[in-house]
Amino acid sequence: MNDTTANAESAPQALLDIRKSIDNLDAALIHILAERFRCTKAVGQLKARHDLPPADPEREKRQVARLRALAENADLDPDFAEKLLNFIITEVIRHHEAART
Amino acid sequence: MNDTTANAESAPQALLDIRKSIDNLDAALIHILAERFRCTKAVGQLKARHDLPPADPEREKRQVARLRALAENADLDPDFAEKLLNFIITEVIRHHEAART
Numbered sequence: 001m002n003d004t005t006a007n008a009e010s011a012p013q014a015l016l017d018i019r020k021s022i023d024n025l026d027a028a029l030i031h032i033l034a035e036r037f038r039c040t041k042a043v044g045q046l047k048a049r050h051d052l053p054p055a056d057p058e059r060e061k062r063q064v065a066r067l068r069a070l071a072e073n074a075d076l077d078p079d080f081a082e083k084l085l086n087f088i089i090t091e092v093i094r095h096h097e098a099a100r101t
Numbered sequence: 102m103n104d105t106t107a108n109a110e111s112a113p114q115a116l117l118d119i120r121k122s123i124d125n126l127d128a129a130l131i132h133i134l135a136e137r138f139r140c141t142k143a144v145g146q147l148k149a150r151h152d153l154p155p156a157d158p159e160r161e162k163r164q165v166a167r168l169r170a171l172a173e174n175a176d177l178d179p180d181f182a183e184k185l186l187n188f189i190i191t192e193v194i195r196h197h198e199a200a201r202t
Contacts, residue, residue, distance in 0.1 A: 011151040018140050018147070019160070025137045026164065027171055029130065030182055034175035036126045039119050046119070050112040059120070063127065070128055074135035080192055081131055087188055091181055 036088070037095070044096040054096035060089060137189070138196070145197040155197035161190060 047054060064082050071081035148155060165183050172182035 011147055011153070014147055015144060018144050022137060022140045022144075023164075023167070025133050025140065026168055026186070028133050029137070029185075030168055030171045030177060031175055032126050032129050032133065033182070033185070034172070034177040036123060036130070037177060039123045039126065043116060043119050043123075046112055046115055052112070063124075066124070067127055067131055070131045071135070074132055076131060076135040076138060081134070084130075084134070084188065085127070087185070 033088075037092070040092045041095065041099075044092075044099050047096065048099055054093050063089075134189075138193070141193045142196065142200075145193075145200050148197065149200055155194050164190075 044054070046052070064085060067081050067085055068078040071078045145155070147153070165186060168182050168186050169179040172179045
């Protein structure tokens with residue numbers, strides 16, 4: 001089916017199809033994030049044991065630059081990718097600080 | 102190497118190893134998000150064509166409940182998963198509204 005044959009009735013089925021993909025991608029996101037937090041938890045434990053600071057601005061700067069480039073190549077808004085990384089890093093630092101107390 | 106043989110010198114190498122995993126997971130996140138935005142862009146186009154509202158609170162409620170359950174099973178903080186989904190959905194709605202103007 002192409003645009004010219006699309007009609008109002010076909011919208012719900014097409015929507016349901018795309019939403020199935022979104023649900024699969026969201027499940028993948030959750031599991032990758034769960035694994036990422038397992039990694040950052042290990043980083044936090046290493047940092048606490050060796051008395052390293054929870055945040056690492058130099059590392060974060062490199063991560064942001066790399067992810068912006070990856071996002072650009074994948075046709076994803078680099079500003080959104082950066083905001084998302086900051087959102088995740090804020091949560092990670094909160095975990096690291098909580099692990100110290 | 103286990104905890105009892107770990108020493109200050111080994112922290113940087115252990116950190117570098119875990120950070121390699123984090124970098125790989127971040128690249129996966131970016132590409133899954135890029136694909137997710139391709140899907141939601143298609144949803145936005147369908148909605149605009151069929152004059153459906155950009156936001157869908159019932160669908161979002163189901164998504165939140167499902168992702169919280171997935172997060173819990175994967176040992177990820179369900180509140181974080183919900184906040185992240187809201188963060189992504191806010192961006193998606195912004196795209197849908199921009200696509201209409």
